[in-house]
Amino acid sequence: MTKDKEPMTNDKDLVLIGGGHSHAIALRMLGMNSLPGVRLTLITNVSHTPYSGMLPGHVAGFYTFDECHIDLRRLAQFAGAQLYIDKAVGLDLNSNKVICANRPPVAFDVLSIDIGSTPAKESVSGVAKYAIPAKPVPQFLKRWNRIIETLAQHPKQSLSLGIVGGGAGGVELAMTMQRRINHVETRHGTSVKIHLFHRGNQLLPGHNSWARRYVQKLLRKRGIQVHLGETVSQILPDKICCESGLVVDCDYSFWVTQASAPSWIAESGLHTTSKGFISVGDTLQSLSHPHIFAAGDIATMVNHLRPKAGVFAVRQGKPLVENLRRFVQGKALHPYKPQRRYLSLIGTGDGSAIASWGSLGWHSRLLWRWKDHIDRKFMWQFRDLPEMESANPVPEKTPNLTKLPRLGTPKNAPPMYCAGCGSKVGSTTLERVLKRVQDEYHFSTPDDIILGLGTPDDAAVLKVPADKLLVQTIDYFRTLINDPFIFGQISTHHCLSDLFAMGATPQSVLAMVTVPYATAAQQEETLYQLLSGAMKVLSQVQAPLVGGHTTEGAELTFGLSCNGLVHPQQLIKKSGMKPGDRIILTKALGTGILFAAHQRLQAKGRWIDQAVESMLLSNQEAVKVFRDHGVTACTDVTGFGFVGHLVEMVQASGVAVELEWERIPLLEGVTELVQQGIASSLYPQNVQAARFIRNQEEMCDRANYPVLFDPQTSGGLLATIPGDKAANCEQVLQALGYKDSHIIGQVISASSDVPPLRFL
Missing domain, CATH: 3.30.1330.10 (PurM-like, N-terminal domain)
Incomplete structure (x- = not known):
């Protein structure tokens, strides 16, 4: 037996489904104060989760994507959690497993669910096929951004948008969409009409009479067509049809109705409400399965019925964490009672907001500034996370980088093993x-x-x-x-x-x-x-x-x-390069830099998503394409970096190469991280290959120079193809899904008195 300093083993699996507001708060709190003896896992279908309070402002163009989204990859890394990017589609409560869409089932001892809700589509014909639901948000934003791009690319185009749902979400969406479209109209002369449909006789159900009247007056003043008392009966590709016989031409239809739950929740056997939401008690535990918790829109507190609003999800975060902690420790749980009244702030898309509190209401720019301050303060807590380790700088000469922290090390391991x-x-x-x-x-x-x-x-x-x-x-x-x-x-x-x-x-x-x-x-x-x-x-x-x-x-x-x-x-070697051949690289560079930054909480989740997508792309089909085009030499770009592996080919073939610097593909985020001085721990050894670069002094001044020596995990292939076949080879590779494949240079005759690599 040998002795180790690690503490006791993890003996419970706590799994979180969904990256909603409550779980985001939970991850931050667990990162600050971990749960001994617990392995934490987050299952989410997105790496960036939107904050509902700032989403309308993002639609209007006030906030960037990063300003209004919580980076779950970074947050999970901070919390020491396993992160599974996948969609939960069911529960096996007999064996305590989460069923996922694209991966094996995930076992749990304790489960928490915070997946939000989706607009209720009811049984309206054409909704599933033609309408754009406000949730899930990522799909909505993708469609919305595409509409804005289309408007910008086709000046003076006439367009009609329909929004179904006259609650706070639909009203705010109408005004923020109009603001964003007006910005496009100002530049391009685009003509767009917005229609808002609501089955009730007044907008904003659940708000005071002043707010309902004021909003209706404000919408009409701004030229937004409000259709009250109209129940939508059918959505067509270019029309919205109502039971009254009203038919309105709409190029795009947005569905912003009452919240609903995915069917798998009720099908799993959990106790649910009549609308399919998880029934929970005052401790946020399922009424039927006490080892399962739920928060946010997907949960309904049966003793304290409240609207499906983001404010409640935010406030449930802290009591959820406290009760999860107490549950795994075998302690009594604490009840939580949400407030009855809450302030509702509705952005009007013009830098002002409407406040609704009980019977009171107010519209002012000061309210928007206050709302903006509250929202930015909330989001700041997810950005202001202690770094895992200071960034490794990339010095001008040979760097002395510290060893990377161990990944996957459990917080609790046996003292003797x-x-x-x-x-x-x-x-x-x-x-x-x-x-x-x-x-x-x-x-x-x-x-x-x-x-x-x-x-x-x-x-x-x-x-x-x-x-x-x-x-x-x-x-x-x-x-x-x-x-x-x-x-x-x-x-x-x-x-x-x-x-x-x-x-x-x-x-x-x-x-x-x-x-x-x-x-x-x-x-x-x-x-x-x-x-x-x-x-x-x-x-x-x-x-x-x-x-x-x-x-x-x-x-x-x-x-x-x-x-x-x-x-x-058919054996392909590194030594077959011939003068006149073209050099093709099949994948973008930068995985080493990206994951060095990820370990230090300095990489954005979507950058890691793209890197993972690249690393999951097999090189098998690329080789077949190379063989069909007369490949003369080939290697894969991995630990020794781009220059290191290319030098092996050049030396084995007795040739030299000229490389087009601007055509070397880089993964998203790499340039920004290089500027911050992030590098892999293998960089100091790999950069020794710089002596093979003829114009090294010139290259050192280029911003992305360190990427040439970045070690790659599951990197692309580097191959040489006869010059007359290279262009077609590049096109075939890109058509097969190797979207970053590029001809990056050519092979030339070697000269004995100069280094063999030259960048143009």
Whole structure:
């Protein structure tokens, strides 16, 4: 036995579904004061969640995307939470698992749900097909931004917008949309009409009579057509039809009616209201399942009925965290009673706002300034997070960067744990995981696998066909993202890439895994998620997992030893570059910088989303395209960085290259992070390759120069194609989904007295 300084193991899984206001507050509070013995996981279908208080201002153009969205990736990283970007679609309450749309089920001991609501579509014909719902917000904003872009691109276009719903949401949307459109009209002369439909005889139900009358008068004064007492019966592609017979031409229809809940909530077996919302008591616990909590719009406090408004979701955040903390600690929970009256501030799209409080009302620019101050203060708490570690600067010469913090390290591990074979994951745990992933990702074993996972032998036995060469490679590294399912996919793509770069077809793989210390059940779930990700990729390339080794450790690590087969005449090497060839790079650079920043809470969630999307793109199809276009040399860009791997090719081929600096693709956010001095810990070693750059002094002054030496995880391919075929090759790659593929330079004859790389 060897001694370690880590504390006790995590023994409970707390899973949060949804990144609503309550959960955002919960994550921040848990980041400031963690829950001992608890592994925290957030499941959300977006990495940036909108703050409802500032959303209308964003529609009007007052706030940028970042100003009115909470970065859940950064927040989850701060809280030490696993982040699963996926949509929950069901619950298995018999086995306590969350069913997701695109990943394996997620186990929980304690669950909290804060997924908001969606506008009730009822049974109106055409709504699902033609209307644009106000929620989910990301889809709404995508459509709205597209409309604004269309207006800007087609000056003097006539357009008619219809908004169904005369509550505060519909009213505010009408006025803020008009403000944004007026800005476009001022520049382009666009003509747009806005229609607001409401089944009631007065707008703003639930507000005082002054507010209802004032808003109706204000809308009409601004030229917004208000249709009261009109029940919409049908939505057509270009019309809104009402039961009264009223038909209004509308190019776009927006649906902003009463809130509704997704059907899977009631179908799961949770106690719900007649409208499908989760029924909770004063402690925010489900009435039917006390280990499940709910907050925000998706929950209804049965003893304190309140409107579905963001103010209540915000105020539920603190009591939710306190009760989750007390529940896992086995303590009595505290009841929470929301206030009966609340101030409603409705932006009017012109830098002013309407206040509604009880029977009182007021319209003033001072109210907007007050609202703006409140909203910005609320959002600031999610930006003002302590940094995980100060940024590593990128000095002019060889930098001395500190080692990156360990990822995936549990806050609680046993004070004593075994080394050697005593550190292996238990056989029963491993057997259960392998059975689960094999049942889910079953594919037939090729004839050349003599002995594999299905046999009890000590090693796999493979047959190598007489007319093929065996290509072998191995990669193994720590997790860079707190999602073992995604990490398993990224790692597998990365490991297989060496085979693809050499033109080989994967035959089999051996896995190497270190699972963080935890209970046996938690280790099983981590291993299951990880291997499910790996098997998802392996099943796509029909490469069976034939064995491996698992151990316990301080952090999650994973790698594969890969075997591939290739015909001798189809083997692709680094040494085939010829003068006149064009150089093609298939993926954008910058993953090392982005994840170094992510560890320090300095990368935006959408930047990491884009990087993950790139890393999940297999290089297999790109190699087929290269082969069809007469590829002469190829490698994959990984740990040694762009320049390091290119130098290997150039030296092996005895040539030189000229590179077009502006055509080298970079991932979003990389330029900004380089300016902040962020770099990977491997940068100091990789930058030594700068001596191979002929115009190094000139290049050092360019803003993104450090990216040339940035280590890539699951990076793209770097290949040379005959000059007369390169342009077509580039087009085919982009059409296949390699959108960042570019011809970035050409091969020239080498000169013995100068370095072989020159940037133009």
